[in-house]
Amino acid sequence: MFTRILTASLVLTALVFGQAAKLKEIKPGMNFFKKDQDIQMGKEYAQQIEQQYDVLAPGPLTDYINFLGQKIAQQPQAGGFPYVFKVVNDPTINAFALPGGPVFINSGILLNAENEGQLMGVVAHEVSHIALRHSTNQVSRSMLIQLPAMLAGAYGQAKGGLTGMLAQIGVGLGANGLLMKFSRGAEQQADLLGARMMAQVGYNPIEMARFFETLEAKSGRGKSGPDFFSSHPNPGNRSKYVSEEVTLLPQRDFKADTGRFEKMKLLAKNLPEPKKKAGAVPNQPEKNQDGSRTWTGENFQVSYPGEWLGLGEPKSPTVTIAPREVIKQEGNNVQIGLGVVIAHYEDEDGRFDFKADTQKLIQQVMQQNPTMGRTMPPINQHQINGRNVYVAKLTSKSSLDGGNEIDTIVTMEHRGTMLYMVFIAPERQMQQVQRDFDAILNSLRLD
Ligand SMILES: [Zn+2]
Known part of the structure; x- marks a missing residue:
């Protein structure tokens, strides 16, 4: 009896893995943080982002991005993090993923995308960074010595929360970008995992690669200032490896489309001037008498x-x-x-x-x-x-x-x-x- 069950499950395993045999396994790298520390950290940083940037209040644009985002978030590879998707009123081409779930998409992404698949590509790419825990992996690799001791010790008692503690060792969203600057290897991983999840929800992954390549061409001309590629460096050959990946995927029927894209793009175009500019001037101490x-x-x-x-x-x-x-x-x-x-x-x-x-x-x-x-x-x-x-x-x-x-x-x-x-x-x-x-x-x- 026992043997038979075992045999049956072996066959099943072979079937499941047999189908995906050619797909490279993509999994998170070493990490000193626990998953719930990713989540905690992301929440704390998200509050900072909300203060600094003109994040849109709930409304049709946010609903739309969130609708697309949740489709990806429900995929098994997304790791079950509590994903939240928001739109930042900022025409520069950028998007970012905080550890453990928060995703912010600039309105500039919508303005530059040509179709829903391209937008979905950015969403799937960002979700993949979170699922693969690239931010905390990056910090773990850079702080091989300080971090384990710190996380083991004071976590939970620290006044400024986890982010406050990280700030003490110079890790933050702003100062050095350590949390947000991904490696080229991480970029490729996020492309490939994103491609798989896109395909699963019916969008053609090649749109993601094409969009990134169009954006790269635009950003090189210094048109719109800070952008996507300073935190997401181009690994090169995106179209090539993404289209190769597509040939290995079981799903090849890419017909998903909500039909809402053009209307949403128009909404993004007609947003008012951003209330808070990205990178707003932080509060400064009062001037002394001598002006310093x-x-x-x-x-x-x-x-x-x-x-x-x-x-x-x-x-x-x-x-x-x-x-x-x-x-x-x-x-x-x-x-x-x-x-x-x-x-x-x-x-x-x-x-x-x-x-x-x-x-x-x-x-x-x-x-x-x-x-x-x-x-x-x-x-x-x-x-x-x-x-x-x-x-x-x-x-x-x-x-x-x-x-x-x-x-x-x-x-x-x-x-x-x-x-x-x-x-x-x-x-x-x-x-x-x-x-x-x-x-x-x-x-x-x-x-
Ligand atoms: Zn990236």
């Missing part, structure tokens, strides 16, 4: 020119300060080609050794910036406001003018660990900003 502003971080204060912006969470261990006009926000990824970054550095072993830690920090910065070259710069010791500091100068390629960029790293001891400042400027503008940099450095107060 003072940022209060965790155990430090620093003043900066009144027309510059402080970017970060107040009272947190890190802040980025830069002139408004040089802040390049590509999707959720903020880049500065001129400005100052202040943060804490802690060595893996957790033991403080001022000079050795300074060297390790510089090595890491060099590794993260391929244009910096491989030669360790000289490290000089100075006194600033009675404090011992190390100073090192690095050169890289400027994102502002394509010339040289000078990155000056200043490190100092602070509460048994190391605080560092990186002063970033194109070589050609160094003279103009030197006074601002000096003022910022001299204003630093540690407590």
